Amino acid sequence: xxxxxxxxxxxxxxxxxxxxxxxxxxxxxxxxxxxxxxxxxxxxxxxxxxxxxxxxxxxxxxxxxxxxxxxxxxxxxxxxxxxxxxxxxxxxxxxxxxxxxxxxxxxxxxxxxxxxxxxxxxxxxxxxxxxxxxxxxxxxxxxxxxxxxxxxxxxxxxxxxxxxxxxxxxxxxxxxxxxxxxxxxxxxxxxxxxxxxxxxxxxxxxxxxxxxxxxxxxxxxxxxxxxxxxxxxxxxxxxxxxxxxxxxxxxxxxxxxxxxxxxxxxxxxxxxxxxxxxxxxxxxxxxxxxxxxxxxxxxxxxxxxxxxxxxxxxxxxxxxxxxxxxxxxxxxxxxxxxxxxxxxxxxxxxxxxxxxxxxxxxxxxxxxxxxxxxxxxxxxxxxxxxxxxxxxxxxxxxxxxxxxxxxxxxxxxxxxxxxxxxxxxxxxxxxxxxxxxxxxxxxxxxxxxxxxxxxxxxxxxxxxxxxxxxxxxxxxxxxxxxxxxxxxxxxxxxxxxxxxxxxxxxxxxxxxxxxxxxxxxxxxxxxxxxxxxxxxxxxxxxxxxxxxxxxxxxxxxxxxx
Numbered sequence: 001x002x003x004x005x006x007x008x009x010x011x012x013x014x015x016x017x018x019x020x021x022x023x024x025x026x027x028x029x030x031x032x033x034x035x036x037x038x039x040x041x042x043x044x045x046x047x048x049x050x051x052x053x054x055x056x057x058x059x060x061x062x063x064x065x066x067x068x069x070x071x072x073x074x075x076x077x078x079x080x081x082x083x084x085x086x087x088x089x090x091x092x093x094x095x096x097x098x099x100x101x102x103x104x105x106x107x108x109x110x111x112x113x114x115x116x117x118x119x120x121x122x123x124x125x126x127x128x129x130x131x132x133x134x135x136x137x138x139x140x141x142x143x144x145x146x147x148x149x150x151x152x153x154x155x156x157x158x159x160x161x162x163x164x165x166x167x168x169x170x171x172x173x174x175x176x177x178x179x180x181x182x183x184x185x186x187x188x189x190x191x192x193x194x195x196x197x198x199x200x201x202x203x204x205x206x207x208x209x210x211x212x213x214x215x216x217x218x219x220x221x222x223x224x225x226x227x228x229x230x231x232x233x234x235x236x237x238x239x240x241x242x243x244x245x246x247x248x249x250x251x252x253x254x255x256x257x258x259x260x261x262x263x264x265x266x267x268x269x270x271x272x273x274x275x276x277x278x279x280x281x282x283x284x285x286x287x288x289x290x291x292x293x294x295x296x297x298x299x300x301x302x303x304x305x306x307x308x309x310x311x312x313x314x315x316x317x318x319x320x321x322x323x324x325x326x327x328x329x330x331x332x333x334x335x336x337x338x339x340x341x342x343x344x345x346x347x348x349x350x351x352x353x354x355x356x357x358x359x360x361x362x363x364x365x366x367x368x369x370x371x372x373x374x375x376x377x378x379x380x381x382x383x384x385x386x387x388x389x390x391x392x393x394x395x396x397x398x399x400x401x402x403x404x405x406x407x408x409x410x411x412x413x414x415x416x417x418x419x420x421x422x423x424x425x426x427x428x429x430x431x432x433x434x435x436x437x438x439x440x441x442x443x444x445x446x447x448x449x450x451x452x453x454x455x456x457x458x459x460x461x462x463x464x465x466x467x468x469x470x471x472x473x474x475x476x477x478x479x480x481x482x483x484x485x486x487x488x489x490x491x492x493x494x495x496x497x498x499x500x501x502x503x504x505x506x507x508x509x510x511x512x513x514x515x516x517x518x519x520x521x522x523x524x525x526x527x528x529x530x531x532x533x534x535x536x537x538x539x540x541x542x543x544x545x546x547x548x549x550x551x552x553x554x555x556x557x558x559x560x561x
Contacts, residue, residue, distance in 0.1 A: 040211050040526065042072040048211050048526050051267040052116055053298070055214065059105060059115060066115025066158065069214070070098040073117050073160060077212050083193055083529065086206040088122045088184045089129050090161035097158045104156070113275055114156030119213040121204050122162040122184070123169060123250035124149060124259065133250040134167035134181025136398055137391040141377050146248025147280045148217070148259050155275035160213050163203030169224060170200040170561035171252050171366060173404040175465030178202055178559060182399045186460060189231060190527035191494055195457035196466065199227035199560035204262045208234045209527055215263045215272050221252040221362070223473035223560025225260045226485040230453035230497030233487050233524050235269045235514065236262045238473070240505050241480030242285035243293055244276045251373055252561060253365035255426060256477055264524065266486060266515040270297035273507065292505040303519045305512035307340030312347030312444050314451040314472060321469045322455040324491035329452050332488045332498050339520055344444045349501070351475045354432040358478050360425035363411040385412050402462045433478035437503060448500045448513055453485040456494035466559050472499050473560060482506045486514040487524040492533045495524070
């Protein structure tokens with residue numbers, strides 16, 4: 001064991017140094033454009049406001065190159081990551097990959113993501129870069145590409161690096177701080193650096209909003225795509241279970257886990273969603289894809305989709321807890337009405353009875369599924385949940401300095417997946433959640449249900465942990481159904497998203513509705529990297545910075561994961 005520990009610690013030290021060394025070397029290798037982080041322009045193009053199809057057109061016209069785009073992002077990471085802690089490592093081949101993409105374009109290659117830089121969450125296996133789940137226990141582990149990484153590469157994407165996350169996807173201990181990991185430290189919100197980025201895909205959400213890559217990939221078990229997307233003013237799609245393969249992704253639960261895109265606009269989310277689909281023989285859930293998924297979701301980008309749509313409002317547990325969020329949501333409801341939607345209000349989703357069985361099921365599933373993943377790592381790495389618990393105890397100064405591993409210990413105390421207690425818990429959780437959504441949609445003849453995704457970001461608190469009051473992720477997460485979050489407005493310059501929730505394989509409808517909202521409102525604004533939110537001197541109360549021109553714990557019993 002002593003030899004193992006020494007190897008892990010040496011690997012983690014190398015990992016910590018890797019971002020700075022690689023980024024500095026790459027960024028200094030060519031002239032920089034945009035001399036400070038307030039600029040998001042490269043070759044005269046504002047990349048923050050430019051979609052993937054527009055970038056592709058510009059590169060086809062030789063007005064931009066993948067190499068220039070990569071150099072721009074590497075410079076952004078070099079300048080901003082010391083403030084944000086959003087990126088854990090960058091690819092040592094990023095510049096070479098960009099030049100190869102440019103050559104392919106000159107030779108007639110027109111794949112949808114050709115030369116587009118993508119950052120993926122550091123629980124997704126990526127050849128040539130460590131996959132740590134944020135834990136020093138896996139520092140230096142370099143498994144081959146996950147299936148969705150292969151799908152991204154097949155579409156031409158350039159994997160720029162790996163993003164920070166809540167360690168073990170926020171499924172380790174009580175009083176955790178979203179965005180903290182032993183490897184990457186605490187991720188900070190780009191809108192206000194003392195604010196929390198929410199959810200385990202925190203680095204992906206922050207990196208997308210801060211223009212550290214064109215798009216990012218997150219993962220969700222319950223809330224960790226949509227919550228960080230909401231906090232960072234991003235678009236996030238939590239797909240139907242089985243739309244994206246989970247092979248090669250550090251798991252919590254095969255019954256709820258999924259990867260999905262986090263982007264600055266709905267168009268890019270649609271492009272990326274189509275790219276990551278594909279039937280994977282190693283993931284049985286993907287076998288249901290034929291006839292249910294699309295390789296091009298941009299065909300569903302309909303700006304008029306809200307006109308004539310029936311939209312339900314989920315109020316119970318989501319309204320009345322955050323005045324800032326309520327103001328934004330009431331304005332959003334009014335705007336949807338003005339855009340021609342029929343609003344059915346309220347149409348509450350009866351998800352509460354699913355919470356306890358969900359958590360029970362996840363404890364069983366994590367113990368089983370994490371061992372299955374660890375079995376494929378190199379011999380020097382832990383192989384069971386108990387090994388991880390022992391590692392954390394042996395390295396408590398680094399791993400347990402802010403919060404413990406009570407969830408790990410609860411999971412370790414469970415039995416096998418043949419235990420009747422597990423079988424009942426999973427059946428109850430999934431069936432309650434599916435019925436809750438299906439019945440609410442059918443009874444009210446709805447196209448989708450809306451709810452606030454979360455509140456404005458709270459101040460990060462490493463001692464007491466996260467401060468959640470609103471979150472609407474659980475129905476879609478537990479049922480395995482689809483949801484999408486899109487910026488709804490801001491309060492004190494902090495973003496708040498609205499979630500559109502619907503049934504299984506409902507991605508086309510949700511993308512259309514989210515796109516219609518986005519195109520009618522354009523409420524997203526780039527972050528300013530403020531040290532904190534200046535709340536003094538406000539003249540008209542707490543809401544005077546709420547955007548009304550656009551116009552958890554209802555939801556989750558635990559932090560987004």
